[in-house]
């Protein structure tokens with residue numbers, strides 16, 4: 001008998017992650033000996049701080065080699081709750097029962113999406129947004145509803161735009177500040193207004209705060225600081241970006257206990273616990289605060305220097321439009337009209353790779369095909385060279 005693979009209905013419309021695909025392509029070209037400037041990868045270029053790596057080695061020596069509770073080891077969940085309680089100005093303290101540790105914040109997001117949204121539910125996604133949000137919502141067989149922000153407002157959405165996109169089937173919304181892919185940061189007033197709308201309408205808010213600590217110009221605020229209720233709030237975070245721990249795969253949710261229990265049940269049938277040794281590494285990152293703060297502050301200072309250098313380099317090309325990069329490590333550049341292409345972001349990404357050896361992510365991955373994303377999570381020199389080549393390719397200079 002021969003069996004031809006027909007993708008199941010679950011994944012019939014699934015697209016591969018464009019961000020990961022660009023990263024893989026740049027890696028392959030580099031391995032083949034090409035001098036690629038890789039501004040595709042959304043990954044800190046730093047090593048995990050030494051004290052965290054050492055804590056992991058020690059944990060292994062002490063036997064962190066077995067299954068843990070599905071929701072994660074208690075000391076880590078306590079440290080996550082304590083960390084979150086420092087942000088929360090008021091309200092009942094967050095307890096470890098509200099925390100579920102997963103294999104990266106990607107799994108945390110997926111758990112939250114699948115547990116809160118199902119067939120027919122509409123989920124508002126301020127757009128552009130990270131490519132995986134749309135796919136996760138589709139995997140849950142819910143409907144993603146992109147809500148487009150205005151370029152004049154750094155592509156951020158307003159309460160009025162969210163209200164206009166809502167229907168009786170709206171069940172929740174995704175938030176990401178600082179934003180991947182734009183680097184925009186919602187002000188406290190903007191965030192408070194969106195949280196108030198969601199609370200009034202009874203929508204779930206999935207607040208992805210993975211870039212929270214990587215913010216310049218006065219920082220970014222957490223939904224935990226500004227929400228008047230946590231009943232409809234699921235905050236997603238992890239160690240990947242702030243602590244340069246992408247490969248360790250530790251993320252978490254802070255959510256009402258009933259949601260946390262559901263996500264734990266889901267995870268108990270899919271992946272079980274996140275790797276034990278990684279949980280101990282994350283515990284060191286969160287619990288050894290002085291060492292961690294010193295390491296994070298140094299990395300953020302370095303990202304800020306690169307951000308400033310990138311903005312200076314782009315200012316030499318006044319016709320190039322981009323979103324002011326206020327956080328994360330991305331600059332979102334407008335490529336509208338590039339060589340008359342129907343999908344200018346894709347055409348530009350192909351051209352700049354071919355002609356200038358610079359890898360970027362086409363904005364179509366974030367449902368905004370007139371843009372491209374460049375990551376400056378690389379040395380200042382390379383970031384400046386990369387965006388200069390981008391600007392040259394765009395302006396024909």
Ligand code: PMP
Pocket residue numbers: 042103104105106107130176180208210238239240246249250251
């Ligand atoms: N959210 C956003 C907005 C991201 O950019 C990323 C990075 N890919 C993630 C979540 C997932 O990060 P991780 O799974 O490594 O914690």
Ligand code: GLU
Pocket residue numbers: 017019020040041042043130132180
């Ligand atoms: N957050 C990164 C990016 O957007 C990592 C790749 C991914 O998981 O999508 O490029």
